[in-house]
Amino acid sequence: MSAPLVLAGASSALVAGATGSLHCALMCGPLACAGLPKGAGRQAAMVAWHAGRLSGYVALGLALGSVGTGLSRALAVSVQPVLPWLMAAGLVATALELGKRLRPLPFAHRLSSAMVRAAARLHPAWRSFVIGLATPLLPCGLLAGVFLAAMATGGALGGGALMGAFALGAVPALASTQAGAGLGARWPTLSWAMRRAVPLFAAGVLVYRAVLATTLGPACR
Numbered sequence: 001m002s003a004p005l006v007l008a009g010a011s012s013a014l015v016a017g018a019t020g021s022l023h024c025a026l027m028c029g030p031l032a033c034a035g036l037p038k039g040a041g042r043q044a045a046m047v048a049w050h051a052g053r054l055s056g057y058v059a060l061g062l063a064l065g066s067v068g069t070g071l072s073r074a075l076a077v078s079v080q081p082v083l084p085w086l087m088a089a090g091l092v093a094t095a096l097e098l099g100k101r102l103r104p105l106p107f108a109h110r111l112s113s114a115m116v117r118a119a120a121r122l123h124p125a126w127r128s129f130v131i132g133l134a135t136p137l138l139p140c141g142l143l144a145g146v147f148l149a150a151m152a153t154g155g156a157l158g159g160g161a162l163m164g165a166f167a168l169g170a171v172p173a174l175a176s177t178q179a180g181a182g183l184g185a186r187w188p189t190l191s192w193a194m195r196r197a198v199p200l201f202a203a204g205v206l207v208y209r210a211v212l213a214t215t216l217g218p219a220c221r
Contacts, residue, residue, distance in 0.1 A: 006153075006157060006158050006161050006162075007161075009149070009153055009158055009161065009162045009165075010161045010162055010164070010165035011165070012084055012087055012162075012206060013087065013146065013149070013162045013163070013165040013166040013169070014165040014166065014168060014169045015169065015202055015205070015206070016087045016090065016091055016145075016146065016166055016169065016202060016206075017165065017166040017167060017168065017169020017170045018169035018170065018172075019091065019169075019199050019201070019202035020090075020091060020169075020170065020199050020202075021169060021170040021172065021173035021174070022173060024140075024170040024173060024174060025170070025173040025174055025176070025177045028135050028138065028170075028174060029174070029177040031131060031134075031135060031138075032049060032132075032135075032174050032177055032178050033177065033178055034116075034131055035119070035120070035124065035127045035128055035131060036049075036124070036128065036178065037124045041124050041125065044124075044125050045124045045125050045127070045128040046128070046175070046178050048125040048126065048128040048129040048132070049128035049129065049131060049132035049178075050132060050171060050174070050175070051129060051132065052128065052129035052130060052131065052132025052133040052135075053132035053133070053135050053136075053167055053174075054132075054164060054167050054168065055129075055132075055133060056132065056133040056134065056135060056136045056137075056167075057135075057136050057163040057164055057166065057167035058160045058163055058164040058167070059160075060136050060147075060150075060163055061150045061159040061160040061161070061162055061163025061164060062156045062157075062159055062160040063156075063159070064147055064150040064151045064159045064163070065150055065151065065153050065154070065155050065156040065157065065158050065159020065160060065162075066155075066156045066159070067151055068150070068151035068152055068153055068154045068155070068159060069154055069155055069156070084206040084207065085206075085207070086145045086146075086148045086149040086152060087145050087146060087149050087203075087206055088145075088202075088203040088204075088206040088207050089145045089203075090143070090144060090145020090146055090149075091145070091199040091200070091202050091203035091206070092199070092200065092203050093144070093145065096196075108137040108139075109137070111134075111137060112134040112137040112138065115130055115131070115133065115134040116130075116131055116134055118130065119131050136163075136167075146162070146163065146166050149162060150162050150163050
C-alpha cells in the first residue's frame with residue numbers, strides 16, 4: 001500500500017475515531033477507569049492505559065492488514081476502494097447503537113476476561129496497561145467496520161496505521177472520562193443527539209469523498 005493511501009486511510013480512521021468517541025467513552029469509560037488509583041500514581045496509570053490501548057489497536061491492525069494481504073492476492077483485486085464505505089458503515093452502526101446487539105466473539109471475550117483478571121495482581125500502571133491492551137476485543141459496531149477496513153488496506157503497515165489513527169481519535173473523550181468530565185451525565189439530551197448526529201455526518205462526508213473519488217478519478221485525491 002502506497003504512502004498516500006496509508007495516509008488517506010489513517011486520516012479517515014482518525015475522523016471515525018473522533019466522531020465515534022462519545023460512543024467509545026460510554027462503552028469503554030468504565031474499563032478506562034477500572035483499577036485507577038485514587039491518589040498518587042493516577043496520572044501514570046491513565047497514561048499507561050492509553051499506551052496499552054493504542055498498542056493493542058496497532059498490533060491488531062498489523063495482524064488484520066497481514067490477513068488482508070493474503071485475501072487481496074487470493075482475490076486478485078484491490079479492496080482499497082471500499083475502505084471509506086466500511087468505515088461509513090461502522091459510523092452508521094454506531095449512530096444507531098447497533099453495537100449493543102452484537103454478541104462478543106467467544107475467544108475474544110475469554111481472552112479479554114483472562115487479561116483483566118491477570119492484571120488485577122499487577123502494579124497499578126502495568127494493570128492499566130494490560131486493561132487498555134484488552135479494549136480492542138470488546139464487541140462494537142464501529143470496531144467491526146474498522147476491522148474490515150484494516151483488512152481492506154491489504155498490508156500490515158496500512159492496517160496498523162489505520163487502527164492506530166482510529167484509537168488516537170478517541171483519546172480526548174476517553175481521557176476526559178478518566179478525568180471525571182462526564183458529558184452524558186451533565187447534558188444527557190445533548191449527548192444523545194451528538195452520539196447520533198456526529199457519526200452520521202462523518203459517514204456522509206466519507207461516502208461523499210468515496211463517490212467523488214470514483215467519479216473524478218485520481219485527480220480528486
